[in-house]
Amino acid sequence: MTRLDATHDPAARSWLAAANASGGDFPIQNLPFAVLRRRGRAEAFRGAVAIGDQALDLAALHGHGALSGDVQTVLGLAARPALNDFMAAGPQAWHALRMALFDALHTSANGGTQQILRGCLIPLAEVEYALPTRIGDYTDFYTSIHHAINVGKLLFPDNPLTPNFQWLPIAYHGRASSVVVSGTDFQRPNGQAMPPGAKTPVYTPCTRLDYELEMGFFIGPGNAMGKPVKLADAEQHIFGMCLLNDWSARDHQFWEMAPLGPFLGKNFCTSISPWIVTMEALAPYRVPLPRSGDDPQPLAYLDDTTNRAHGGLDVQLSVTIETARHRARDWPAAEITRTSFRHQYWTVAQMLAQHTVGGCNLQPGDLCGTGTISGPTHAEAGAIVELSVGGSQPITLGGTDEQRTFLLDGDAVILRGWCEKLGAARIGFGECRGMVLPAQA
Amino acid sequence: MTRLDATHDPAARSWLAAANASGGDFPIQNLPFAVLRRRGRAEAFRGAVAIGDQALDLAALHGHGALSGDVQTVLGLAARPALNDFMAAGPQAWHALRMALFDALHTSANGGTQQILRGCLIPLAEVEYALPTRIGDYTDFYTSIHHAINVGKLLFPDNPLTPNFQWLPIAYHGRASSVVVSGTDFQRPNGQAMPPGAKTPVYTPCTRLDYELEMGFFIGPGNAMGKPVKLADAEQHIFGMCLLNDWSARDHQFWEMAPLGPFLGKNFCTSISPWIVTMEALAPYRVPLPRSGDDPQPLAYLDDTTNRAHGGLDVQLSVTIETARHRARDWPAAEITRTSFRHQYWTVAQMLAQHTVGGCNLQPGDLCGTGTISGPTHAEAGAIVELSVGGSQPITLGGTDEQRTFLLDGDAVILRGWCEKLGAARIGFGECRGMVLPAQA
Numbered sequence: 001m002t003r004l005d006a007t008h009d010p011a012a013r014s015w016l017a018a019a020n021a022s023g024g025d026f027p028i029q030n031l032p033f034a035v036l037r038r039r040g041r042a043e044a045f046r047g048a049v050a051i052g053d054q055a056l057d058l059a060a061l062h063g064h065g066a067l068s069g070d071v072q073t074v075l076g077l078a079a080r081p082a083l084n085d086f087m088a089a090g091p092q093a094w095h096a097l098r099m100a101l102f103d104a105l106h107t108s109a110n111g112g113t114q115q116i117l118r119g120c121l122i123p124l125a126e127v128e129y130a131l132p133t134r135i136g137d138y139t140d141f142y143t144s145i146h147h148a149i150n151v152g153k154l155l156f157p158d159n160p161l162t163p164n165f166q167w168l169p170i171a172y173h174g175r176a177s178s179v180v181v182s183g184t185d186f187q188r189p190n191g192q193a194m195p196p197g198a199k200t201p202v203y204t205p206c207t208r209l210d211y212e213l214e215m216g217f218f219i220g221p222g223n224a225m226g227k228p229v230k231l232a233d234a235e236q237h238i239f240g241m242c243l244l245n246d247w248s249a250r251d252h253q254f255w256e257m258a259p260l261g262p263f264l265g266k267n268f269c270t271s272i273s274p275w276i277v278t279m280e281a282l283a284p285y286r287v288p289l290p291r292s293g294d295d296p297q298p299l300a301y302l303d304d305t306t307n308r309a310h311g312g313l314d315v316q317l318s319v320t321i322e323t324a325r326h327r328a329r330d331w332p333a334a335e336i337t338r339t340s341f342r343h344q345y346w347t348v349a350q351m352l353a354q355h356t357v358g359g360c361n362l363q364p365g366d367l368c369g370t371g372t373i374s375g376p377t378h379a380e381a382g383a384i385v386e387l388s389v390g391g392s393q394p395i396t397l398g399g400t401d402e403q404r405t406f407l408l409d410g411d412a413v414i415l416r417g418w419c420e421k422l423g424a425a426r427i428g429f430g431e432c433r434g435m436v437l438p439a440q441a
Numbered sequence: 442m443t444r445l446d447a448t449h450d451p452a453a454r455s456w457l458a459a460a461n462a463s464g465g466d467f468p469i470q471n472l473p474f475a476v477l478r479r480r481g482r483a484e485a486f487r488g489a490v491a492i493g494d495q496a497l498d499l500a501a502l503h504g505h506g507a508l509s510g511d512v513q514t515v516l517g518l519a520a521r522p523a524l525n526d527f528m529a530a531g532p533q534a535w536h537a538l539r540m541a542l543f544d545a546l547h548t549s550a551n552g553g554t555q556q557i558l559r560g561c562l563i564p565l566a567e568v569e570y571a572l573p574t575r576i577g578d579y580t581d582f583y584t585s586i587h588h589a590i591n592v593g594k595l596l597f598p599d600n601p602l603t604p605n606f607q608w609l610p611i612a613y614h615g616r617a618s619s620v621v622v623s624g625t626d627f628q629r630p631n632g633q634a635m636p637p638g639a640k641t642p643v644y645t646p647c648t649r650l651d652y653e654l655e656m657g658f659f660i661g662p663g664n665a666m667g668k669p670v671k672l673a674d675a676e677q678h679i680f681g682m683c684l685l686n687d688w689s690a691r692d693h694q695f696w697e698m699a700p701l702g703p704f705l706g707k708n709f710c711t712s713i714s715p716w717i718v719t720m721e722a723l724a725p726y727r728v729p730l731p732r733s734g735d736d737p738q739p740l741a742y743l744d745d746t747t748n749r750a751h752g753g754l755d756v757q758l759s760v761t762i763e764t765a766r767h768r769a770r771d772w773p774a775a776e777i778t779r780t781s782f783r784h785q786y787w788t789v790a791q792m793l794a795q796h797t798v799g800g801c802n803l804q805p806g807d808l809c810g811t812g813t814i815s816g817p818t819h820a821e822a823g824a825i826v827e828l829s830v831g832g833s834q835p836i837t838l839g840g841t842d843e844q845r846t847f848l849l850d851g852d853a854v855i856l857r858g859w860c861e862k863l864g865a866a867r868i869g870f871g872e873c874r875g876m877v878l879p880a881q882a
Contacts, residue, residue: 059621087862137578137618142701152700167642168633171702173614173708177802180664182700189799192609192740201608203740206799225619225710226881255646258603259593260583260613261702267614267801269666299633299644357645358630358693359881360708361618364805440667440800 002091002235002283007102010425014105015114015389016121018052025275025418025428026050028105029262031098032240032275032429033083039128042314047078047086050275051105052431058118066113071100082134083218083276084365087239088222091280098280129183129274132242133218133365135176138270139355140246140369142170143346147374150386155254166296169346169354170371174246174265179367182210182432188267188409188439193251201255204320205439208250208391211405212372213319213343213415215384216244216272219366226359231304233343234349235279237362238364241315241348243273243432244416246370250385250406272367273415275434284424287312288340301357302350311347315429316340317373317417319382324410325400333414337382339375387394409438443532443724448543449473455546456555457562459493466716466859466869467491469546472539472679473615473716473870474524474653480569491716492546493657493870494565501561507554512541522661523575524717524807524821528680531662535680539721543691570624573683574659576617579711580796581655581687581810583611584787588815589825593617596695607674607737610787610813611794615687616708620808623873627710628689629880634692642696646880649691649832650848653813654760654823654856655853656782657685657713658789660807668799672745675790676720678803682756682789684714684856684873685810691826691847692741713808714856714873725865728783729754742798743791752788756870757781758814758858760823765851766841775838775857778823780816850879 006012007029013020014028026032028051036055058079058311061067067075074093077086086093104113142148145165152160164170180186188209194201207350220239223229229237246266279428289311297303316341322333346354351368372382381387386407387395394403407413412435418428447453448470455469467473469492477496478486485498491689499520502508508516515534518527521690527534583589586606593601605611621627631649635642657680660681666669670678687707694706730752738744758781763774787795792809813823822828825847828836848854858870 122591137616139704159606163635164633164642164696164699167696169703170697173704175578175614176617177800177807178719178800180666181782187800190669191799194604200737201740201822203742228881251800255605256609257700257702258605259698259702260611261698261700263580263612263614264795264799264801268799296641299642299646330651351837354705357708358690358705359619359628360616360705363618366618396553440669 002280004283007098008284008424010423011378013107014051015107015109016052016054016105018054021052023426024052025430026052027101027425028425029425030277030281031101032277032281033078034274034276035081035083035130035132036097036127036274039124039126045130047079047080047083049101050124054121054223055124055127055440056117057120057122063118064116066116067100071096073108076114082365084133087218087220089366093276095280097277117259129181131179132274132276135179135367136363138174138179139171140174140371141372143344143351144374145275145345145377145384146343147372147386150292150381154390156355160407169351171355172261174270174369178267179270181271182271182434184271185435185437187437189249189252189264189268190439191249191252191264192255194255206249206252209436210248210250211413212246212248213317213337214244214246214369214372216242217416218228218276218365218367219251219362219364222362222364222366223356225361228356228359229352231302231307231349231353232350237352238279238348240276240278241282242276243417243429245271245413245415245432245434246369247271271432271434273429275430277427277429281324281427282313282419284420285314286310287314288348290343298317304355307347307349311349312342312344314340314342314416315419317415319396320414321404322412323397323400323402324416325402331399331411334399336387337380338395339373339380339382341373343375344370344373407436409436411436443721446722448851449538449865450611451724451864454548455492456548456550457493457495457546459495462493464548464867465493466871467493468866468868469543470866471718471722471868472542473718473722474519475571475715475717476524476567476571477686479563480567486522486571488521488524490542490838491565495562496565496568497558498561498563502558502867503735505557508556509735510540512537518583521708523806525574528574528659528661529805532677535719536721539719549675549829558765570622572620572719573624573715574807576620576806577804579615579617579620579808580612581812582792583812584785584792585813585815585823586786586835587817588813588823588827589820591815593832613702613809615711620711620713623712623714625712626689626876626878630690630705630709630876631880632690632693632705633696635696647693648691651689651691651825652759652760652848652854653687653689654778655687655810655813655856656756656858657683657808657810660805662804663803663805664797666802669797669800670793672743672748672790672794675793678793679720679789679865681719682723683717684858684870686712686854686856686873687810687877689814704741712873712875714870716871718868718870721737722755722868723860726860727751728755730788731784743794748788748790753785754781755781755783756860758856758860761855762838762845762854763853764838764841764843766843775840777828777836778821780814780821782814785811785814848877850877852877
């Protein structure tokens with residue numbers, strides 16, 4: 001695990017006043033990475049770091065030669081139109097750039113440095129984002145025991161949890177090509193479903209469209225085929241985390257998924273937040289794994305004392321639905337879930353160790369999802385199929401008193417994530433947003 | 442479907458005598474594509490076409506400016522170190538290059554042309570291959586009803602076939618990063634398995650290592666997210682086919698796969714043959730779909746008269762196992778399966794239409810596997826778990842009289858594929874080979 005240093009000091013302040021506002025996502029202690037450009041301009045996408053209400057354009061900064069030596073080289077990698085090479089550079093390089101950017105944004109930076117950086121700022125309100133990496137492969141895990149039980153109960157009330165759940169972080173391969181950045185709307189998918197009681201399936205627009213509240217993590221240096229990454233080394237291979245919405249067509253999914261798992265029920269769209277919060281920035285928010293005495297002891301390759309004591313992450317999460325009516329009346333959207341990533345049964349380090357144990361190679365910039373994040377109470381469920389109990393109990397949306405069992409056209413789903421506690425700076429992930437457009441006729 | 446033209450004429454001959462040998466894989470009617478270089482040289486990989494016992498180096502040919510106009514441009518795309526851009530160019534471009542190469546390799550080519558091409562030949566015995574494309578995503582289908590029933594019987598004897606099988610081509614996402622080209626050996630994977638009768642799982646090298654006889658197909662122009670490809674247009678988006686071995690760790694797979702499908706049981710290695718035989722070259726071998734009166738009528742989006750009459754492909758296939766003992770005694774390896782792709786329940790066009798029906802975007806150079814190809818009789822099974830009936834009935838290998846239920850270290854599996862019939866030129870796929878190395882200690 002990353003150690004705490006001066007960049008985590010909650011008293012640290014930036015010369016950029018907006019970065020010091022209370023309740024903001026992007027103080028000087030955060031410094032998350034994205035790929036962006038000025039909105040509507042025919043200019044190249046490039047790497048950037050968020051600070052307050054601004055994006056620090058790393059390509060512009062690199063052009064000034066503002067940093068020196070090895071860090072200037074690393075800055076060049078982080079300035080590219082995809083962050084794969086920066087992620088490949090590894091933890092020492094990531095740390096060096098974090099230190100250098102922290103120093104340059106800190107109140108103690110000299111006037112000349114401040115002047116250069118001010119010239120590299122773009123208001124966040126004026127940017128558009130690209131995917132942060134060229135995603136080679138996308139894997140989605142299934143690591144919330146509360147989600148697994150909630151969904152399992154709908155299908156197998158007497159035996160909701162598969163026998164393997166507490167022995168290994170379950171996962172399946174997802175579709176990399178249809179991962180999109182927040183703000184990309186998508187059409188309700190058409191496909192095949194077997195209506196309840198029917199004898200033959202139908203071709204139909206999805207009637208049970210769902211979101212899934214997840215986090216994602218990006219692979220750093222990765223590993224060669226045949227060379228597993230041990231649990232103790234796993235976090236050296238994780239660059240940082242984002243928010244992820246694994247949109248799901250439940251009717252299509254449940255008809256297609258025996259025996260080989262979800263396919264079209266998931267691959268029409270997966271949304272991620274543009275900003276990647278580094279593992280280093282998350283260091284103050286490490287927590288022990290939640291385990292009870294009844295839980296089996298994991299096999300040795302998935303267990304060590306560091307992981308048990310610090311493997312978890314207390315990232316607070318919310319899901320908000322904004323309907324067409326919210327927008328028409330300019331009413332605030334309806335929050336329907338709050339939970340934390342701390343309840344997840346398996347840690348990101350365990351997920352990565354499991355992914356590679358058989359020799360599968362991970363490559364820099366690859367994306368892994370954590371699976372739906374549901375907390376221990378019903379109100380903390382991370383998918384509407386859980387909140388509405390399989391569509392049987394509509395939920396009411398604040399603001400408009402509209403009801404939903406599944407998503408309707410025009411519904412936007414917004415995921416948010418943040419970390420805060422006494423004695424540490426609040427940091428946030430921004431948001432991950434996507435809206436459902438009508439199905440193609 | 443592609444129409445037959447002069448390039449399919451079985452009487453056509455090349456000025457390269459080796460291309461006219463009977464029983465060869467690479468006559469002038471085939472012209473498959475690969476990416477290769479001279480073995481052991483520190484030179485760039487580039488596109489090539491197989492002809493007889495030679496590879497025609499397309500980068501060298503392009504350097505000569507031997508073709509003219511648009512075809513020279515297409516040749517430039519096919520000469521690159523990955524064929525993605527060539528595949529993106531679409532059927533008209535593929536056809537134009539095929540015609541031009543056919544003419545230049547034909548006995549009627551003039552002396553100057555022949556001289557230039559002779560200077561661009563590299564003996565196949567002297568090349569090494571790379572993957573033919575940068576594979577963005579890899580999808581594996583499950584479209585042999587005989588395989589599905591064989592495997593289903595092992596798990597659910599009374600109800601071997603899932604209810605969806607005859608309604609849609611089932612598929613799951615695979616791992617693109619661990620797809621390797623023929624000749625790449627791999628370590629037996631370690632992982633978690635639940636031994637029969639045990640109460641807790643164990644960490645173990647795979648004890649039930651299997652191959653799967655499959656074919657692969659490569660995506661041409663592809664489609665934008667949200668824009669499905671209709672069945673009638675599907676083959677415009679398929680460049681060509683290869684052999685594919687979906688190595689499987691059955692013990693790991695069966696423990697992990699509930700409820701989300703195979704993951705580590707498959708992602709340690711997938712092998713493909715280097716040569717991609719184009720759909721155009723396969724045109725003489727189209728066959729009707731095998732359907733009986735009991736089979737349900739597919740939904741409209743998966744059915745049309747062309748697909749019914751010509752959607753199938755009669756590619757003959759074999760699986761051979763070469764053990765350490767075969768090699769030590771220089772004995773011929775043991776053929777254990779012969780079958781044909783013609784028995785597959787769903788066509789490649791139906792697979793592609795299904796893949797995109799919900800809006801999933803396919804990109805040039807993406808790879809799809811057909812799923813294990815098992816014919817209607819036991820001897821035609823495409824995986825050893827079927828031949829050995831779940832490991833209960835060892836098979837005997839010709840030549841050495843060794844027995845196998847699953848693969849042992851040192852076993853090499855060789856897939857071969859070819860098409861032949863009266864009135865058409867025999868064409869072949871070459872081979873897809875990989876050997877099992879011992880697990881990491």
